[in-house]
Amino acid sequence: MTTTPGLRTGADSGPRHADDGLERLGTGTLGWIGRHLDHFDPFAPARGAAQSPAQSPAQSPAPVAPAPDPGGAHRPAKAALELALLTHCWTRLDPGDDPRRAEATVRVRAIWQHPGFPRLLTAEPRGATQYRLACAALAPSGTEDAPFRTDLARLTAADLAPAGSSPYQRLELRYYADKAGVPHAIESYPELARRNVLVTLPATAVARARRRDLLDRRDALDRRDAEIAQAAPRPDEPPVTVPEAYALTHSAFYLSDFARTGPGLPDGAVADAAALTGRLLDHCVRHDWWDLAAELVMTQVCLGLDPTGTPEGAAAVACLVRAQRPDGSIPGRSAATRASTADPAAEYFAKAYHTTLVTALMTLLLGTGRTP
Numbered sequence: 001m002t003t004t005p006g007l008r009t010g011a012d013s014g015p016r017h018a019d020d021g022l023e024r025l026g027t028g029t030l031g032w033i034g035r036h037l038d039h040f041d042p043f044a045p046a047r048g049a050a051q052s053p054a055q056s057p058a059q060s061p062a063p064v065a066p067a068p069d070p071g072g073a074h075r076p077a078k079a080a081l082e083l084a085l086l087t088h089c090w091t092r093l094d095p096g097d098d099p100r101r102a103e104a105t106v107r108v109r110a111i112w113q114h115p116g117f118p119r120l121l122t123a124e125p126r127g128a129t130q131y132r133l134a135c136a137a138l139a140p141s142g143t144e145d146a147p148f149r150t151d152l153a154r155l156t157a158a159d160l161a162p163a164g165s166s167p168y169q170r171l172e173l174r175y176y177a178d179k180a181g182v183p184h185a186i187e188s189y190p191e192l193a194r195r196n197v198l199v200t201l202p203a204t205a206v207a208r209a210r211r212r213d214l215l216d217r218r219d220a221l222d223r224r225d226a227e228i229a230q231a232a233p234r235p236d237e238p239p240v241t242v243p244e245a246y247a248l249t250h251s252a253f254y255l256s257d258f259a260r261t262g263p264g265l266p267d268g269a270v271a272d273a274a275a276l277t278g279r280l281l282d283h284c285v286r287h288d289w290w291d292l293a294a295e296l297v298m299t300q301v302c303l304g305l306d307p308t309g310t311p312e313g314a315a316a317v318a319c320l321v322r323a324q325r326p327d328g329s330i331p332g333r334s335a336a337t338r339a340s341t342a343d344p345a346a347e348y349f350a351k352a353y354h355t356t357l358v359t360a361l362m363t364l365l366l367g368t369g370r371t372p
Helices: 016-035 074-093 099-113 117-121 125-137 167-180 189-194 197-223 226-231 242-256 269-287 290-302 311-323 345-365
Strands: none
Touching: 016 099, 016 311, 016 345, 074 099, 074 117, 074 125, 074 345, 099 117, 117 125, 125 167, 167 189, 167 242, 189 197, 189 242, 197 242, 197 269, 242 269, 242 290, 269 290, 269 311, 290 311, 290 345
């Protein structure tokens, strides 16, 4: 089995059950994705005709921004783009002959060649530029003359450097524009890294924690009842907001090209970003935030860490193992929003596919789930 450099495997990786859990995660999630390719395909004639997981969990049915799905006709394009990202990274990590990856790549190629795909990419104006760039960046071979490529010529300077965009948003645009071969005037990666949330958020999180502690102490003094104040449960708040956490994970993906290179952060920034990632992982495990947990484990890899060797990384993997359904899926972004096995197939897919795919990609970055 191919492994990622620096990650421990076999006898060096600790308890065997941890390895088994990762293997089950990888095999299960990749298998579920392979059985549901029709649901990733906006143009599949039998899309939505499959039974629900509770009715037929083992039968085949007849996609990257961190923000919630914008809805409408944009969701099918997002699912397809995420499938393309998975196959793109999978091919780089393990170029061997894996029939699961080959089948998924064939499906991506068919979607990219469909004349209706460009319309789905531009259905939601606020994400149209990113989606068109991602489509070109993740295009498999054999799509050089596909209809979506005509849209790239329509991108303007304003599309590629929108006024008021944050350093994170410009990083995302640059990442996909560079991979797509589209010229732009976005600042360099070192400049984007210097101003990125991976560098700025750790200090912000510490400052917020100090302010919360100060307010708690002031509140206790104001009430003049130290025993009550000490006994009162403190709200379990994440170190940063959820959108900030997703910006942090995706920044690590883009700056390192999904762990293909180092993140290129300024001196000392990696340790601070890793510490914040660890605190976020602790929070995700306590609250069963599965999607963010999987992304944060990938962030650890992108920062050069071995998640299986950190307590919070190992706990996150164990959390995802517990969440995995017998059919291989992770049923939602969190325990609070999980899908039910009684849901119709299309509804279950909509809730489960993103976290299942992210978890599959996580296992690939960790060196598991691939063809032996």
